[in-house]
Amino acid sequence: MKKNDLIEHMAVRAGISKASAQKALEAFMEAxxxxxxxxxxxxxxxxxxxxxxxxxxxxxxxxxxxxxxAIPTKNVIKFKASSQLTNSLN
Structure with a gap:
């Protein structure tokens, strides 16, 4: 799923415009x-x-x-899926 697909899905599911969904997604990503x-x-x-x-x-x-x-020290982002999300896949 690409960003535009996610925005469209959010707009349909929330009953809002695509512009509003895009603003909400961008605000989430920024925060x-x-x-x-x-x-x-x-x-x-x-x-x-x-x-x-x-x-x-x-x-x-x-x-x-x-x-x-030499490879220097680097900050990286780690994502840990919740058990609920993991269980929804099976």
């Missing part, structure tokens, strides 16, 4: 990004939780030259 940038978790009951964790620095190899290179 989620801002919260994660501050290091907070974002939880939606029945859906899942987004959190930020720090991936440690490590040594890697350039696949073309096989030379070792």
């Amino acid at each position: 989620t990004a801002e919260s994660l940038q501050k290091g907070n978790k974002v939880s939606l009951a029945g859906f899942g939780t987004w959190s930020v964790y720090e991936r440690s620095a490590r040594m890697g190899r350039n696949p073309k030259t096989n030379e070792p290179l």
Whole structure:
């Protein structure tokens, strides 16, 4: 499902215009990004939780030259699906 498909689905299910659904989705995405940038978790009951964790620095190899290179520390986003969402798949 692409963003436009999601917006259309939200509009139909909520009985609102596509423009309103788009604004709501963009506000959700913006609020989620801002919260994660501050290091907070974002939880939606029945859906899942987004959190930020720090991936440690490590040594890697350039696949073309096989030379070792240092990969720096990096913040990454992790999503943990709720048990409700996971159970709905089976």
